[in-house]
Amino acid sequence: MRRRELLAWLGLSPAALLLGGHAGANANAAAKPIGTGDLGVVVERARGALALVNTSTRSVLAEIGGLGDLSHASVVFSRDGAVAYVFGRDGGLSKVNLLTRQIEARVMQAGNSIGGAISADGTLVAAQNYTPGGIKVFDAGTLAQLADIPARDERGGLSRVVGLADLPGRRFIFSLFDAGQIWIADLSDSGNPQITKLVDAGRQPYDALLTSDGRYYIAGLFGEDGLALVDLWDESPRIRRILSGYGRGEQPLPVFKMPHLRGWAVAGRHAYLPAIGRHEVLVVDTASWLEVDRIPVAGQPVFVMARPDGRQVWVNFAVPDYDRVQVIDTVSRRVVRSLSPGKAVLHMEFTPRSEAVWISARDANHVVVIDTLNFRVLAELDIDAPSGVFFTSRATRMGL
DSSP states (O other): OHHHHHHHHHHOOOHHHHHHHSSOHHHHHHHOOSSTTTTTEEEEEEEEEEEEEEETEEEEEEOOOOOOOOOEOOOEEESSSSEEEOOTSSSSEEEETTTTEEEEEEEEEOSEEEEEEOOOOOOOEEEEEEEETTEEEEEEHHHHHOEEEEEETTOOOOOOEEEEEEETTEEEEEETTTTTTEEEEOOSSSSEEEEEEEOOOOSOOEEEEEOOTTTTTEESSSSSSSSEEETSSSSOOOOOSSTTTTTOOOOOHHHHHHHHOOSSSEEEEEEEETTTTSSSEEEEEEETTEEEEEEEOOOOOEEEOOOOOSSSEEEOOTSSSSSSSSETTTTTTEEEEEEOOOOOEEEEEEOTSEEEEEEGGGGGGGGEEEEEETOEEEEEEOOSEEEEEEGGGGGGTTTT
């Protein structure tokens, strides 16, 4: 069912659902109490809007607009899953109530921002910024700014910040792309942040993942073969280099899109990581942090995401292979299925119990829902230029 047909069926006009920059609300939808566990949002990057979706009925419920530049956007959720915090490329931070389907607060906090995180207790929201470089921390209820932490290196220059993740307590960890460092910010006293600086992380950490137990933070390095690992359970955390020289002297291919790391790439005792400039997924033993295998794939991997139960890993690719998705079986460690969900696959998101995956295809203007057991298409939702897909189940997971 296309959007206009859906709205007509609901008795709504498109304008009634563009709540971000317009007065009014979808009173019929908001009047009936609903739970938040099966809700999610899909970023409509060209419209500066979110499509609110239901993962059980596989349907679009509403559109919430007025969110600015979402050409590179990410979302985190409040602990109850009722509020989405949206980080836009233009530095906008928006607090969106998924039940009333309205923007409750919005601040322009930076000039160029690429993501954020929410503290374990749900009281602090942190944004990672390219411009001016650093992180800013806000009250989750009001979006009042509580702290500003410039990512300034020893020479006084500001670095772009990447790989921001929440840690147990009111703490955050993040990487400095230009300075090659990893910082830990303790905001137990939000007005007086305590910063631990770990230097010599390597050249150009570009993104990072946090294991689900919060123990290991792993930053990928764009400027060299290898990764930087921090064991956060150590009393005095330090950086350990892993997978150094995994290219083994081979000439890397031109990188058409930066790979992404997050907490989705760990399945069982193994981490599955994209190899920069190569058509390979690296398999790493999380007990020793040594490479145990590498899996040839169709192109340069961007997202390498483990199904929540760990049985499969799904991979999408940079151009020219960005219409493809491949599925790796983690028992045999081989590609068992190749799919073509649509042109410009940008993101994937699994339902919490692994039965389905939602895949956004930007240039096809749709999101495809696929059964992860038999690879059957369960639904196809018409959504304008979709990119990131984020479900409220993330609210219970660290590092997302």
